[in-house]
Amino acid sequence: MVSDLPGGVEFQEALRVSDLLRLHRLISCTYRPGAGVWGLVGPALAQTLGIVFGGLGLAMLLSLAALWAGSRSERVDAAAEIVAGGLSSVPAFVAAAVVFRLGMRWMGLRAGWPHALVAILVLAVADGVLVDLLRTLRADLYAADRLDFVRQARANADQPRRHLFRALCVPVSEICASRFTLLLGTAIVVELALQMPGVGVLLWVAAAQRDVPVVVATTLSLAACVAVLNMVRDLFQLIADPRLRRLAGAR
């Protein structure tokens, strides 16, 4: 019941008399005295987005490096697949806790920026992201290499790399956008495991305390990030692929 929550009676009363100003004040303040919701969510969201983009970038770099090495030798390719598969089977919370504790033991890591580095590393390799990216990129590269215009460019002794790059833009942006949502979820678990002050801890604590404004703001902020990234992906694909522009124009 809303009335059971702290400030719930006041909220119901404001809703009953349609006092929008009072409603706005109520839903933009958390139950913590004097704290605005955005003051809590903003910094936490910035930290979480930082480690998510860091993890995604590192995973992409590792996948491209593995593909480049694998293109030179089949054995290296098979080894990269096995290593990526093995690393990806490690759950993120286990990897975060173990890596950080071992880092504390051997390298004297303390809480702070080492947390963020461990989180980025864990997000890049654990929970299936690395092997997923590696397999998808390999399949996309294989498919793009057999496209008519790429083969034509090669037959004309033209450099096919430029064409390959453009042909890969669409699937790569698709992968990045879909893995972003996945990594946001994983980042929450990693932050909780490392007790980092990000969205994960904020959401967990707010949900446990029934702090509805913070929960709503956090959830909607995360959903807005996903929606914005999806929009950026669509725009990027329109720029990269003239066929999509023509299709959009025809509609």
Next chain:
Amino acid sequence: MIASAKRAHPPRARVLDGPGARYRALGSVAVGISLILLGLHVFGMTPGIGGAAFEQPSVRHPLGTDGRGADLLALIAAAQTTFVLPALIACAVGIVAGVAAGLAAAWYEGRIGALIRFAAVLIGTFPRIVLLVLIAIAFEPSFNGAAVAVGVTFFPNIMGEVRQRVADLKRMEFVTALRAHGIGLWRVIFVHLLRGHLMGHVTRQAFFLMAYVVLIEASFGYLGALRYNWDAFAGDGEPRAEGLGRILAQALSRASIADLGSWWPVAMAGAFLVILLGGLAALGEGVVQGAEEA
């Protein structure tokens, strides 16, 4: 014409032969270990505190003991019971909802299809773990109840794959031929498309969903155990079934940084979790590789 339509159907992949056989063999071994452990628990192996803390592996304790002196093998065997039923529930919900929605969205591309796609996009916009954290904390369901939510949040993945493949398949000649010969729509969909062409992909999604349930159970068990200092023991002194996440949290909370011997339970429970997750993912990959090649 019917004969030619039948010829268009690929033969089904064999289990331990052909493409993806290594993945399937690897996955079968991992799932087999899990089932054997479940059997050991069902037939009487229960975790009790019978040894010293952090005991090395011996005949009495094949995997050693944890910080409380409980047998690790028995603890890990008991942990199987925490995710088997939730995994089956999540699979049932996710597969039924995803396949039904995918078929409907592909076959009826108008308003119904747009509505289903919109629902999938809406659910997909919220990170899955965020929804599960909110459900877990707001409603405090049993994990079986949370498994229903896991199945629902997974439905856009299954729906997307089924929709895309059925939309491609329904334009193929053999479907037109079957319909022209009076074969009913339900028979075409369920027998010729679903069983004949989509079984491998749906099975892969089912294995991924199972792996996801195991991962979520372990993650939430670990985080819950950390936060609430979960008491794993009932009042009579006998331990109740802990999930792998709780075993790991207990082990990590007692693992001393200075003493590598205390990392033994972490390594055992962690290794089992990695083997199970990797095995389920490999099984899914093997099944789909076999189906694609066929």
